[in-house]
Amino acid sequence: MPKASLYNAQGQAIGEVELSDRLFGTKGKTSVVHRTVVAELANQRQGTHSTKTRGEVRGGGRKPWPQKHTGRARQGSIRAPQWRKGGIVHGPKPRDYDLIVNKKERRLAFRTVLTDKAENGALLVVENLDFPEVKTKQAVAFLRAIGATENERILILLHEPNERVYKSFRNIPNVLVRIAPAFSLHELVPARRVIATQQAIAKMEEVWAR
Numbered sequence: 001m002p003k004a005s006l007y008n009a010q011g012q013a014i015g016e017v018e019l020s021d022r023l024f025g026t027k028g029k030t031s032v033v034h035r036t037v038v039a040e041l042a043n044q045r046q047g048t049h050s051t052k053t054r055g056e057v058r059g060g061g062r063k064p065w066p067q068k069h070t071g072r073a074r075q076g077s078i079r080a081p082q083w084r085k086g087g088i089v090h091g092p093k094p095r096d097y098d099l100i101v102n103k104k105e106r107r108l109a110f111r112t113v114l115t116d117k118a119e120n121g122a123l124l125v126v127e128n129l130d131f132p133e134v135k136t137k138q139a140v141a142f143l144r145a146i147g148a149t150e151n152e153r154i155l156i157l158l159h160e161p162n163e164r165v166y167k168s169f170r171n172i173p174n175v176l177v178r179i180a181p182a183f184s185l186h187e188l189v190p191a192r193r194v195i196a197t198q199q200a201i202a203k204m205e206e207v208w209a210r
Contacts, residue, residue: 001025002118004125006198011145017125017198019118022209028112036109037186039099051091054079060086107208109185114204117194124148124195129156131164139168139175148193150174155191157183159199181207 002019019025054060060079067074081089101109117123124146131138140150148154150172157180158165169175176187180200188194196204 004123011142024118026111026115028108033109039101042097042099045097049092051088054087057087110208134167136171152192154193157196157200
């Protein structure tokens with residue numbers, strides 16, 4: 001059964017905690033992880049970009065000069081693509097970028113990445129993470145106490161919203177605070193360390209260990 005280091009709210013190591021084999025013992029394919037991350041990023045795109053073709057640009061109805069005997073190249077419209085303020089060739093149009101990944105694959109992708117984090121020692125478990133007041137200095141001290149630095153990409157998973165914790169970490173550029181299991185795979189994959197409360201891990205097991 002996989003294990004992870006257990007810390008208290010002050011960042012002191014107090015032992016180890018056993019992790020679920022169903023959530024932290026999965027060897028999935030990287031292709032499933034890649035497909036899920038691509039789908040997440042694609043689904044964030046609004047797809048509202050739009051350009052005008054030569055038929056949609058205003059003006060250009062008259063032929064600018066006669067076809068022959070002017071010494072210039074023949075032109076049919078001043079709104080052709082080669083003209084300034086002309087139409088755009090093969091430009092983007094509004095479209096839907098949504099990609100579908102089924103629930104089974106998505107759960108497998110999360111379990112695969114969490115297993116990798118646990119095996120490499122990147123997963124740290126905290127009994128309960130809370131601060132008496134909003135202070136970035138306390139957040140930095142906590143990270144240093146557990147052996148992390150504020151320059152690393154860190155994902156902190158809480159089991160419920162905590163304004164003091166969120167505001168204490170939000171001024172640190174590389175740290176993300178999320179409520180488990182409401183976070184994205186593309187936030188989990190690049191994280192050098194994942195710090196989760198025990199209750200957050202229990203919630204993830206409810207969702208992804210089935």
